[in-house]
C-alpha cells in the first residue's frame with residue numbers, strides 16, 4: 001500500500017512524525033529525526049530564552065503510558081531557528097513549536113520567524129500544562145482568542161495550534177468557533193498531554209516525579225480515547241483545516257484509528273520516548289499490514305471515514 005500523503009501542499013513519504021517535546025530538544029536528536037523514517041518532524045516547544053526546566057525526576061514511563069512535568073526545558077528560540085535554517089526541506093517538512101511564556105514573547109519569536117526565509121511550519125503551543133503559575137491558554141478561551149488574533153496579525157503565513165484535550169461538547173464548540181474565525185490557522189494538533197495527573201508508587205507510597213508535588217501531563221495508552229475524540233471533534237467542526245492527531249500511538253493500529261478519525265498526520269510521543277526513532281519503520285510496517293488486510297491502497301481510502309452507528 002502507498003503511505004504517501006501531502007500536508008499544506010508539501011509531499012510527505014508518510015503521515016508520521018514525532019510529538020513536540022519528544023526526541024527533538026537538541027541538534028543530535030533533530031538530526032536523528034531528519035534521518036529517520038518519519039514523514040515529518042517538529043522541534044521542542046521553545047521560549048525566547050533558554051530554559052533548564054523543572055527539577056528531575058520529571059518524566060516517568062508507566063505500564064499504560066507516561067507522566068511528565070518537564071517545565072518547558074529548551075535551548076531557546078535562536079537555537080531552533082538556526083536548526084530551521086540548516087534543515088534539508090527536500091528530505092521532509094519541519095514544524096517549529098513555539099510556547100512563549102507571554103504573548104509578547106510569542107510576538108517577538110513570530111516576527112523573527114516571519115523575517116527568516118525558511119519554509120518551516122509553525123505549531124503554536126497553547127497547551128503546556130507544566131509551567132508553575134501559568135494557566136494553559138487553551139483552557140482560557142478569551143486569552144486563546146487574543147493570542148491567536150495578535151499572532152495571526154504578526155505572522156503572514158498559515159500556521160497551526162497545539163491544543164489541550166477538551167472533555168465537554170460545549171468546549172469543542174467554543175474552541176472550534178474561535179479557530180474557524182481565523183482562516184490563517186491551517187491545522188490543529190490534538191491533543192497535548194492530559195494535564196495534571198498524579199501517578200503514585202504503592203510500594204514507596206510516593207509520587208513518581210519531583211515537580212508540582214508529582215502532578216504532571218499524562219500520555220500514552222491511557223489518553224487514546226480522549227485523543228481520538230478531540231481529533232474527530234475538530235475534524236467535524238473545522239472542515240477547512242487539517243487535523244494532526246497525537247496521543248496514545250504505540251502501534252500501527254492507533255495510527256490507523258487516528259487517520260480514520262480524521263487526522264491528516266499522526267504524532268508519536270510517549271512510545272517514541274521509550275523506543276526511539278526506530279519506532280517509525282515498525283509503525284509504518286504495521287499500518288501497511290492493516291491496510292493490506294482491509295484492501296486499502298492509499299491513506300485517502302479510509303482517512304476521515306469513521307462510521308457511526
Ligand SMILES: C=Cc1c(C(=O)O)[nH]c(=O)[nH]c1=O
Pocket residue numbers: 021045068069070071072073099125127128129130131192193217
Ligand atoms: C511545552 C511544554 C510541555 C511540556 C513540558 O515541557 O513540561 N509537557 C507536555 O506534556 N506538554 C507541553 O506542551
